[in-house]
Amino acid sequence: MTIRLAPLKHASLFALALLAACSSIPQQEQAVLEPESSPTLEKGAIRPGVHIAEATQEQPKKQPEDYAELWPRLRAGFQLQLEYSHPEVEKQLSRYRDEQAYFDIVIERARPFLFDVVEQVDARGLPLELALVPFVESAFSPTAHSRQSAVGLWQFMPRTGRSHGLTQDWWIDERRDPRESTRAALDYLEELYTEFDQDWLLALAAYNTGGGNVRRAIKRRAAKTDFVAEQSPFWHLPVTGETRAHVPRILALARVIAAPEDYGVTLEAIANQPALARVRVEQQIDLKRAADLAGISLAELESLNPRFRQWATPPSPAQSLAFYPAAAQRFEIALRELDSDSLVTFDRYAIKSGDTLGAIARRLGTRVEVLQRVNGLKGTRIVAGESLLVPQSNGAISASTLATLEARRSTGVANVPSTYVVRSGDNLWSIARRYDLRSTDIRQLNGLELDSILQPGQRLKLASPDAFSTATD
Numbered sequence: 001m002t003i004r005l006a007p008l009k010h011a012s013l014f015a016l017a018l019l020a021a022c023s024s025i026p027q028q029e030q031a032v033l034e035p036e037s038s039p040t041l042e043k044g045a046i047r048p049g050v051h052i053a054e055a056t057q058e059q060p061k062k063q064p065e066d067y068a069e070l071w072p073r074l075r076a077g078f079q080l081q082l083e084y085s086h087p088e089v090e091k092q093l094s095r096y097r098d099e100q101a102y103f104d105i106v107i108e109r110a111r112p113f114l115f116d117v118v119e120q121v122d123a124r125g126l127p128l129e130l131a132l133v134p135f136v137e138s139a140f141s142p143t144a145h146s147r148q149s150a151v152g153l154w155q156f157m158p159r160t161g162r163s164h165g166l167t168q169d170w171w172i173d174e175r176r177d178p179r180e181s182t183r184a185a186l187d188y189l190e191e192l193y194t195e196f197d198q199d200w201l202l203a204l205a206a207y208n209t210g211g212g213n214v215r216r217a218i219k220r221r222a223a224k225t226d227f228v229a230e231q232s233p234f235w236h237l238p239v240t241g242e243t244r245a246h247v248p249r250i251l252a253l254a255r256v257i258a259a260p261e262d263y264g265v266t267l268e269a270i271a272n273q274p275a276l277a278r279v280r281v282e283q284q285i286d287l288k289r290a291a292d293l294a295g296i297s298l299a300e301l302e303s304l305n306p307r308f309r310q311w312a313t314p315p316s317p318a319q320s321l322a323f324y325p326a327a328a329q330r331f332e333i334a335l336r337e338l339d340s341d342s343l344v345t346f347d348r349y350a351i352k353s354g355d356t357l358g359a360i361a362r363r364l365g366t367r368v369e370v371l372q373r374v375n376g377l378k379g380t381r382i383v384a385g386e387s388l389l390v391p392q393s394n395g396a397i398s399a400s401t402l403a404t405l406e407a408r409r410s411t412g413v414a415n416v417p418s419t420y421v422v423r424s425g426d427n428l429w430s431i432a433r434r435y436d437l438r439s440t441d442i443r444q445l446n447g448l449e450l451d452s453i454l455q456p457g458q459r460l461k462l463a464s465p466d467a468f469s470t471a472t473d
Contacts, residue, residue: 064122070115070270075258077121077128080200084255086235092245092252098264105453107268110140112275112304112322113153113178120182127200129254130189133207136249139453142176142306143429147440151175154185164188170348170387171314177307201234201247209243276304277328278320281335284345286312293338294323294331315345315392345392346374353384364390422458437462 067073083089096102114131121131134153138144142153150157152175158168164184166174174180189203192211196202206214217237234247256263281290287308291301302308304322313319323331349360357380361368371377374389382388420431428439428448443452445461454460 067272070272074128079127088248089251092249096256132253152181154181172307201232204247208246276322277325282318283343284315293334294327296327315347346389349388349390420460422454424456
């Protein structure tokens with residue numbers, strides 16, 4: 001299937017919505033290049049791209065690898081400029097104008113992952129405005145959670161994530177994996193683009209609110225034709241306020257990135273090259289041990305590998321760990337020198353009704369006392385629905401491994417204070433984890449939006465988990 005990149009005429013869309021589904025004829029691809037300068041444009045004016053067909057030989061199209069930095073590469077790949085001038089986009093510009101602190105924080109979050117997002121979008125020949133969706137969906141936080149249980153950079157709901165191949169189990173949640181979630185999000189967006197008459201604004205609206213809601217909105221609006229044919233029918237659909245703001249917010253952000261100096265912001269440079277190196281690990285490994293081998297903190301390792309939900313990588317299959325290049329080199333060398341027999345593989349066993357500790361030990365080829373030590377059990381009482389960690393190594397469990405597990409169990413959750421003063425590097429997820437709370441509850445209690453950026457010194461209200469016992473995700 002050839003994806004059309006040029007804007008389409010939309011005058012027939014609503015009439016077609018009343019008929020049986022029809023296929024549309026793809027048009028010629030027309031990528032666009034941003035002019036190097038536009039001295040006659042007024043401050044804040046849109047900077048439309050120049051079609052390749054109109055470019056001179058002195059302005060050959062650059063290849064992605066020709067850019068030293070990522071922002072110029074992004075600008076050259078923007079393709080939705082015809083929509084930038086809509087009044088709804090103008091309204092959303094106020095969110096970004098002169099908001100240097102916002103851009104500093106979000107770009108710092110994006111720095112390890114943005115190249116890979118841009119690379120995937122570019123490789124498919126899609127508008128590079130799509131690479132900005134995580135800025136709006138999650139403020140580029142891989143661990144962001146919504147009240148509706150959407151997770152990750154691209155805010156995948158559980159069912160939608162699974163239907164697009166994102167593993168979600170006790171060990172990992174690939175909705176939080178920047179690389180895998182980007183692959184899944186682009187698959188999904190391409191599906192929606194095909195479904196909605198190859199209109200990217202409708203596809204983005206459907207991504208936000210669901211395809212069913214957009215289809216119903218199209219049917220309600222189908223009999224009316226008082227819209228501008230050159231622009232997307234999205235602007236005339238009766239959608240929710242959230243979706244009404246969501247799509248122009250992406251376009252407003254693209255407009256700011258196209259000319260940041262016109263909006264009072266400076267974009268910190270990001271190199272147009274991978275920020276991270278990945279090392280394949282064939283055996284399960286404790287994340288703390290992996291961090292020690294790489295010579296970095298556990299917090300850094302977890303921030304670069306947010307898909308892991310537990311203290312270790314899964315027992316199978318083999319996993320890749322992401323590091324900054326120097327740490328990756330140290331880790332790879334240390335891993336080669338490590339005795340693989342010293343790594344104990346743990347699996348998880350979900351306790352069923354009628355199980356006993358002795359029966360579980362016999363079934364899984366281990367001993368009761370091993371299960372007790374590993375899981376911190378003083379007796380043999382176990383509870384259906386809870387889980388046990390089960391060592392899979394034939395050898396003895398080292399004292400250091402047991403000490404690590406015991407340290408993790410003994411690390412109690414701090415008492416929840418009534419207020420919390422934000423420190424540098426804090427985000428809602430890290431604060432929630434520190435006090436065994438839910439980030440969605442903190443956000444709700446403080447009236448914050450999903451993409452809110454915390455500022456050092458900001459005071460947040462906190463409450464014990466019991467205060468939210470009736471809340472639902």
